Amino acid sequence: MIAELIGEMFCGERRVIMKRKPSLVFLVVLALLVGACGAPVPPTSSLAATPTIAITTAPTASPSATPTPGPTETPTPTVAPSLTPVPTATPVPSPSAYPTGSLPAGTSYVRYGSRAYPVIAITVDDCYSSAAVAADLAVFQKYHVNATWFPIGYVAALYPDLWRAVDAAGFPIANHTFDHQNLTLKTYDQIVKDFKDDNNTLSSIIGHPIMPFARPYGGSLNDTVIRAAAAAGEKAVINWDTTDGDTSGGVAGYTDVNRLISLGEGGKNGSIILMHANHEYTTKALPAIINYYRARGFQFVTLGQMFGVPGPVPYGPEPATWIPTPSPSPTLAPPTPPYY
């Protein structure tokens, strides 16, 4: 626990994305121009009028921005003349075109996914409190939030029915070691055993393999941990770049829900947020954190989605709210000291 208290708390720049609405006057003039030319009314005029906006918070334009045919307008299916000031809208992908990253061969170490997309991966560690696990799960289900669980092996073994329920709800479960000890103080063989014991325990509870992702206690990391994770069959060692601070700051800190909300809102594109199901304060902070990101066009993804590794996904992608760009591969940070 102590090492987690000093775990990294990355408070990256907050990305505040404003939806620029097209000028009403501009749109009215545009509508008249288009109508006078007999062009069909473009169905997504807001996108055409706002080519520089990568994200919109609503899939449809405001009522004032939708050119409504007037009683004297008779749009015809003729080809629209080229309006040079208005670039062609980039097609918005369907939900099935949801981009994911990918991992190279071998075992990677990552702290975040691609910065190209407004996606957030919530991860829930430890899970000492079965009540908190159930409450957090209910919040995720209520808000349709994808999240990835990292229960401690020996703790999860105390509540097998609970973890069968989490699995049955479609949520991915990954490896937070069986013993929850500082891995940098262990030998290679001990670390391999810790990972394997956790995989075996959780897989036997839920009846199928867990996700091939390992998160060391407190993010404790060195080259031996990476090699041991590879030997245990892990595809990646995954830490985080953002945390809500729900194990730091002492009692006054982790019981301050507003503090948890503020820290939890520190993510940006591709962020992995560290939380814990150890007490009720995280549960209380979750709705505000979820709403914060949703209001800014972020989507919540599993780590499997973020890194292109097949696994359970509770909820399908939300309607696409951003225009993707190429290069969705994640940024891989090499494991260099100092470790945390």
Ligand SMILES: [Zn+2]
């Ligand atoms: Zn932990």
